[in-house]
Amino acid sequence: MRTLSVSVITQTVxxxxxxxxxxxxxxMLSALQRHVVSEASPLGKSVLAQIIENDQVAKEKHRPICxxxxxxxxxxxxxxxxxxxxxxxxxxxxxxxxxxYRDGYLRKSVISDPLYARLNTKDNxxxxxxxxxxxxxxxxxxxxxxxxxxxxxxxxxxxAPSVGVDGVKRFILDTIxxxxxNACPPMIVGVGIGGTFEMAALLAKKAVLRSTDHPTSDxxxxxxxxxxxxxxxxxxxxxxxxxxxxxxxxxNIETYPTHIASIPVAVNISCHASRxxxxxx
Numbered sequence: 001m002r003t004l005s006v007s008v009i010t011q012t013v014x015x016x017x018x019x020x021x022x023x024x025x026x027x028m029l030s031a032l033q034r035h036v037v038s039e040a041s042p043l044g045k046s047v048l049a050q051i052i053e054n055d056q057v058a059k060e061k062h063r064p065i066c067x068x069x070x071x072x073x074x075x076x077x078x079x080x081x082x083x084x085x086x087x088x089x090x091x092x093x094x095x096x097x098x099x100x101y102r103d104g105y106l107r108k109s110v111i112s113d114p115l116y117a118r119l120n121t122k123d124n125x126x127x128x129x130x131x132x133x134x135x136x137x138x139x140x141x142x143x144x145x146x147x148x149x150x151x152x153x154x155x156x157x158x159x160a161p162s163v164g165v166d167g168v169k170r171f172i173l174d175t176i177x178x179x180x181x182n183a184c185p186p187m188i189v190g191v192g193i194g195g196t197f198e199m200a201a202l203l204a205k206k207a208v209l210r211s212t213d214h215p216t217s218d219x220x221x222x223x224x225x226x227x228x229x230x231x232x233x234x235x236x237x238x239x240x241x242x243x244x245x246x247x248x249x250x251x252n253i254e255t256y257p258t259h260i261a262s263i264p265v266a267v268n269i270s271c272h273a274s275r276x277x278x279x280x281x
Contacts, residue, residue, distance in 0.1 A: 002137035003083045004281070006092035009139065012279050013074065013096025016143040018104040020277040021069050023059045028249070028274055031212040035186065035246040044244025048186070051239070051272055066273045069106040070145030072097045072127035073205070079136035090129060098123040109148075130202065142209060142278040150187060150271040153179035156201055159263040168193065168265050169228060175267040176232050176248065181241025184271035186249045188212065189232070192266040194256035203254040204268035209276050212250040221253045 029052070036048040058065040074093050101108050101124040108124040134140075155175045159167060172191055179187070190210075192203025215222040228251045238244025249272070258264060 001081050001083050002079075003085055004139065006084050006087040006089060008281055009084075009089065009092040009141070010096040010099070012141055012281050013093050013143065014100040014103070016141060016277040016279055017072060017097060017100035017106075017145060020143055020275040021064045021104065021106055021145050022062050023277075024055050024065060024273060024275060025277075027211045027213060028272075029055060031249045032186070032272065035249065039239070039244055039246045041238055041242075041244035043242050044239045044246060047239035047242060047244075048246065055273075064104075064106060065275065066147060066271075067107060068109065068147035068149060069101070069124075070147045070275070071110055071151075072101075072124055073144040073146050074127050074129050075140075075142040075144070075206070075209070076129060076131045077134045077140035078131060079138045080133055081135075081137035082139055089131075093127055093129055094125045097125050097127045106145075130205075138280050140278065140280045142276060144205075144209065144276045147184075147271060147273065150179070150183040150269045153183040154204070154266070154268045156197070156204075156264075156266040158197065158200075159265060161261070161263055163263060165224070168263060169224075169231075171265055172228055172251070172267055173231055173235070176269070177235055177237070179269055180237060183269045184273070185237050185241055186239055186246045186272050188270040188272075188274040189228075189248050189251040190268040190270070191228075191251060191253045192255075192268070193253060193263065194258040195264060196258070197264060199256055200264035200266040201268070203256060204266035207252040207254040208268055208270045208274060210250075210252045210254075216253050216255075218255070221255060225251050225253055 039045045110121050111118045190204040190207030192200040232248040237247040
């Protein structure tokens with residue numbers, strides 16, 4: 001059994017959110033650089049070059065990549081041999097978010113009531129926390145400041161099994177097409193297939209976190225990811241929705257067993273500022 005103070009969790013969450021909002025990471029930057037070479041549209045090339053320049057300046061100057069610094073999403077893998085002390089895990093995560101958005105001068109976009117009194121909480125809390133209990137004596141924290149230009153373009157549908165692979169593909173591509181410029185392409189598309197209503201959505205969110213150069217482990221779904229990416233980029237939306245051959249940088253699929261009567265499918269879209277950071281404590 002390992003004892004860990006929740007103050008460590010607070011500090012780690014704070015550091016990760018401050019890091020994620022100013023640095024998209026080497027994988028995303030490499031993907032953008034590859035596509036600025038392959039993009040067929042001169043205007044699309046120009047937009048991609050500006051995106052790359054913006055990302056580089058943000059990292060150098062330690063400034064937010066985007067004015068929408070997102071709603072704070074935190075994925076926690078808690079080792080079952082960790083004994084947390086000196087406070088509550090959820091409170092510690094919220095405090096880390098609070099400190100990050102205050103000390104990093106990040107825009108605070110969370111409101112206290114989704115429908116009626118839409119008042120800003122003024123510290124970007126509460127965060128959305130996904131907790132998973134795993135073996136071991138470590139805590140893995142992965143954060144995602146999720147902007148809502150792209151989040152608003154996400155979709156979820158439960159199909160009858162008769163729809164088949166073609167029906168699932170149509171739904172995914174239609175969702176990308178409808179997102180258009182609102183999702184700030186080029187986008188990362190996370191797809192969750194299987195489980196239940198809520199599980200499919202969580203799978204799709206997790207899929208967004210996967211690196212653009214890391215295909216799924218199942219060969220059938222690896223091939224489906226490739227097919228969808230080709231077809232998505234053939235839609236012609238292009239960078240910033242201004243036309244071109246780079247609409248998506250990656251389409252990542254995560255799956256889970258499901259009920260015989262259904263095919264749950266969720267599509268979670270992230271803009272090119274697909275920000276996340278991870279640490280193990």
